[in-house]
Amino acid sequence: MLSQRGRYALKALTHLARADDSTPCQVTAIAESEKIPRKFLEAIMSDLRRANLVTSLRGKFGGYVLARPPEQIMFGDIIRATDGPLALVPCVSKNFYRRCDDCVSEELCAIRQVMASVRDEVSAILDRTSLAEAAAMAGGHPVSAE
């Protein structure tokens, strides 16, 4: 399961993807609109900036903008930045590989082989689905009476 942090990050970033990118979005606005605790979201946005998914503008009229066009920001990138590996076991992770310290032979491990195919399928979706597609999905908030 994703952490709350990860879910909030996805919501905030799809919010940014839907927003007009000429002016930055402010944390307070995103927090209210997406029902995310403001201070918590502040910390999350800082993480996303450090992961180069958004850029920030400080000072009055500051806020956040996507670091790249939404077509180039994948769900996989976001989840890795907030929750770490997509893989179910570290020894099949491409980005966070770590050997299982109790595993005799990686090549022969039956569990590993199954988990590797799971990882491939998950990555096939999450690394090919961008914020642009999510933004286009008519989701977000049903704009009241419009």
Place this chain on the structure above:
Amino acid sequence: MLSQRGRYALKALTHLARADDSTPCQVTAIAESEKIPRKFLEAIMSDLRRANLVTSLRGKFGGYVLARPPEQIMFGDIIRATDGPLALVPCVSKNFYRRCDDCVSEELCAIRQVMASVRDEVSAILDRTSLAEAAAMAGGHPVSAE
């Protein structure tokens, strides 16, 4: 990521699937062979029994046996018993469904739609891969000098 508990459970159960099912396997033997802390494995096996994945025999010469033929025990069953939902968000879980309390519309949620397809792919693998297949995979321990 799976918990250590979940990884140990998978290892222990593939061990059982490979073993001769006429006599039960004892926790101590599994623990040594699979490099799992004995007391911890004891607790895990109790969980697996409560989840009806294994049956136990008490007393001397007791131990554990698979509750069903290995063809009928799926990776998905095991992971759900130890780690909970396969899904990345609770609102797309089939077995552990829970509404996202901050979600306006489930049907329109873009994130949910993506996560639902991930869940389907993961389940397609883990709920169709049985212990029998894992046991057949020539993994386990390379039997020394044979």
Place this chain on the structure above:
DNA sequence: TGTCATCCTACGATTTCACTATGATATGGT
């Protein structure tokens, strides 16, 4: 200079994780 945004450090409460300890209970052999 004042306002209002991000940024940063630190803290706290709660929960989960990975085990461990202790003893009860069941079974079979002698």
Place this chain on the structure above:
DNA sequence: ACCATATCATAGTGAAATCGTAGGATGACA
């Protein structure tokens, strides 16, 4: 009956992660 040896049940422990909150420093703009 007794002992060895297995599972079973409950509880506890130390470390880490999770989900936030508090308070203030820093930067940008009018």
